[in-house]
Amino acid sequence: MITSKLKKCVVVAGHICLDISPVFPESCRGEINELFVPGKLINVDGAQIHLGGAVANTGLAMSFFGADVRLMGKVGEDDFGTIAQRLIKSRGIREDLIVSKEAPTSYTVVLALPGCDRMFLHCPGANDTFSFDDIDMPSVSRATLFHFGYPPLMKLIYSDNGRELTEIFRAVSEARVVTSLDLASVDPNSEAGSVNWKLILENTLPHVDIFAPSIEELLFMLDRQKYERLKRETGGTELTGILNCRDDVKPLADEALRMGVGIVLIKCGAPGLFFKTAGEERIKIIEDKLGYPLCDWPSREGFEASYVPERILSATGAGDVTIAAFLSALISGFSLQKSLQYAAASGACCLTEYDSLGGLKSFDEIQRLIDAGWKKNQPDIFSQT
Numbered sequence: 001m002i003t004s005k006l007k008k009c010v011v012v013a014g015h016i017c018l019d020i021s022p023v024f025p026e027s028c029r030g031e032i033n034e035l036f037v038p039g040k041l042i043n044v045d046g047a048q049i050h051l052g053g054a055v056a057n058t059g060l061a062m063s064f065f066g067a068d069v070r071l072m073g074k075v076g077e078d079d080f081g082t083i084a085q086r087l088i089k090s091r092g093i094r095e096d097l098i099v100s101k102e103a104p105t106s107y108t109v110v111l112a113l114p115g116c117d118r119m120f121l122h123c124p125g126a127n128d129t130f131s132f133d134d135i136d137m138p139s140v141s142r143a144t145l146f147h148f149g150y151p152p153l154m155k156l157i158y159s160d161n162g163r164e165l166t167e168i169f170r171a172v173s174e175a176r177v178v179t180s181l182d183l184a185s186v187d188p189n190s191e192a193g194s195v196n197w198k199l200i201l202e203n204t205l206p207h208v209d210i211f212a213p214s215i216e217e218l219l220f221m222l223d224r225q226k227y228e229r230l231k232r233e234t235g236g237t238e239l240t241g242i243l244n245c246r247d248d249v250k251p252l253a254d255e256a257l258r259m260g261v262g263i264v265l266i267k268c269g270a271p272g273l274f275f276k277t278a279g280e281e282r283i284k285i286i287e288d289k290l291g292y293p294l295c296d297w298p299s300r301e302g303f304e305a306s307y308v309p310e311r312i313l314s315a316t317g318a319g320d321v322t323i324a325a326f327l328s329a330l331i332s333g334f335s336l337q338k339s340l341q342y343a344a345a346s347g348a349c350c351l352t353e354y355d356s357l358g359g360l361k362s363f364d365e366i367q368r369l370i371d372a373g374w375k376k377n378q379p380d381i382f383s384q385t
Contacts, residue, residue, distance in 0.1 A: 008144035008331060009068045011177075012059035013135060013168075014157075015127050015150030015184070016073030016097070017106035018080050019052030019316060021354055024113050032116060050316075050355040051087050052108055053127075054149020054182055057320030057356045058327075061346070062147075063093050064360050065328035070143070074098045074126040074134060080105035081126075098134050100126040112314040112354070128155035132167045141175040144290065145331055149320065150184040151200075152192045152217075162200030169207035178289045178331070180210040182323055183217040188228075197221035206260030209286045210330075212323045214267040215243065215274075218252045240269040245303055249274045253301070262286050263297070265326060265343070267319050271377065272344055276301040277336070290331065297336050304340040307348040308375045317356025322347035329363070342366055345374070 023045040028035065035042065051060065055073040063069040071088060075081035077099050084105060085097060106125035112118045127150075140146055148168065151157045157165045173179050181204070186192050198221055205211060216239055219227045230239050243249060253264045253276040262282045266274040277283060280298040287294050325346035329339035345366045352359035361369070 009070060009139075009142055010059075010062055010145045010147070010327075010331070011070050011072060011140050011143045012055050012062065012147045012149070013072035014055055014130070014148045015053040015106070015153050016051065016055035016071070016075065016084065017053045017108050017122075017125070017127070018084055019048075019050045019108050019110050019355070021048040021050070021110040021112060021314065021316065022046075023048060023354065024111075026114050029114050032113070032119070035113065048354045049083070050357075051084060052110075052317065052356075053106070053153075054147075054184075054320055056084075056088070057317040058147060058149055058182070058324045060088075060091060060093065060357055061317075061321045061324030061360060062328050063091065064357060065325060065363065067328055067331070070094055070096055070139060072096045072098075072134070072136060072139075074100055074103075074130045076103050076105040076126050077101050078105055080107055096136055096139065098126075098130075100129060103129050110314075110316055112316065118315060122153070124153060124155065127153060130154050131156045132164045132171070135168055135171075137171060137175070140172055140177060143177050145178040145180060145327060146172045147180040147182070147323075147327060149182040151181075152184045152186045152197075155191070158192055158195050158197075158200065161196060162204060165200065166203045166207070169204050173207040173209075176289050178209050178286055179207060180212065180323075180327055181205075181208045182320070183213040183221070185214070185217055186220055188220075201256070202259055205256060208260070209262045209289070210265065210327065211256050211261040211263070212265040212267065212326070214269070214319060215240065215249055215252070218256070218266060219248070222252055222255055238269055240271055243268075245274055250276070250301070265323070267322060268303075270306060271303075272306040273304045273322070273340060274302075275304065275336075275340060292333060294336075300336060304344050305376045305378065307345050308377055309348040309351040312351045314354045315351055316354065318347045318350040321350040321356055321360065325363075334363075341370060344376075345370065 059071045103126040106127045109121035256264045277300045283298040322343045326343035329342045349359045
């Protein structure tokens with residue numbers, strides 16, 4: 001059962017947008033370059049409109065898991081902004097969204113065709129104007145945990161070598177609040193792609209307790225030469241099919257720990273999650289912020305394989321939901337093993353619906369499925385730790 005610890009306040013800040021997802025019928029299968037050609041009409045079954053971005057995906061999922069969540073993001077003074085605020089209020093969550101009169105609300109058109117990886121058409125909008133000044137520090141200082149997501153999609157946050165991002169995490173950490181950071185994919189040809197992300201992480205990660213990037217995001221930022229070489233070798237497809245833990249994933253986790261992180265959770269796509277934690281001295285800092293011991297957490301590493309989902313409709317928000325479950329389990333006093341299980345299971349649940357929240361199950365429901373023998377995937381190459 002969820003303990004009372006979970007009722008402590010959580011602040012989720014950063015990127016927020018509207019996700020507009022056309023629903024493609026199962027008959028709409030084939031290669032992308034065959035389906036999307038000039039002049040072709042593609043019939044769809046309708047459209048799903050949901051909140052997206054880390055603020056919505058992670059924040060609303062943590063609320064579902066029982067946390068007392070406050071959302072801090074930025075929208076425009078437009079119809080999309082009104083819809084975003086209405087959707088948040090409909091879930092009974094107190095939002096602290098800043099409304100910009102100059103910038104539009106961010107939105108993403110999500111193209112999730114059956115059998116294909118997702119594509120996105122994204123308008124950054126007001127997210128590009130988000131800065132340290134938009135963080136309500138008095139509210140944050142009263143929280144147990146602060147999570148920030150998607151800095152690569154927020155121009156002011158990553159500009160000037162990530163000065164705003166570093167200042168946010170320095171201030172929150174000094175307020176004795178547990179800090180958590182998630183990244184986002186970087187388009188190599190974009191302005192964010194020209195940024196020195198390794199320097200940004202070197203400056204910021206000393207103030208980050210929990211770091212939860214994807215393997216591709218972290219490889220791009222810490223070893224771009226290798227990332228680009230592997231992308232050429234795979235023809236631009238996902239890298240998880242050719243990477244292994246020992247040679248490719250573990251060294252990146254080691255480097256993040258050397259930069260000062262306490263807990264590293266690397267999302268490895270369909271195969272699952274790689275995790276590594278710092279020693280007792282660094283974990284003690286997190287314990288002091290939480291107010292209770294993390295007895296089985298120091299000096300651990302391994303790979304948590306994913307669970308087999310009932311069906312797969314869309315991977316939208318699956319990474320964010322995975323993080324939400326992990327953080328919720330952590331602040332509710334679960335063991336590292338349980339936190340990883342609930343994270344992997346929640347990611348699988350997310351795949352069963354088009355939005356990030358529709359397929360979620362409570363930790364109690366997840367535990368019953370696990371006890372009943374919920375099957376896990378067996379990714380051979382990622383079992384090599």
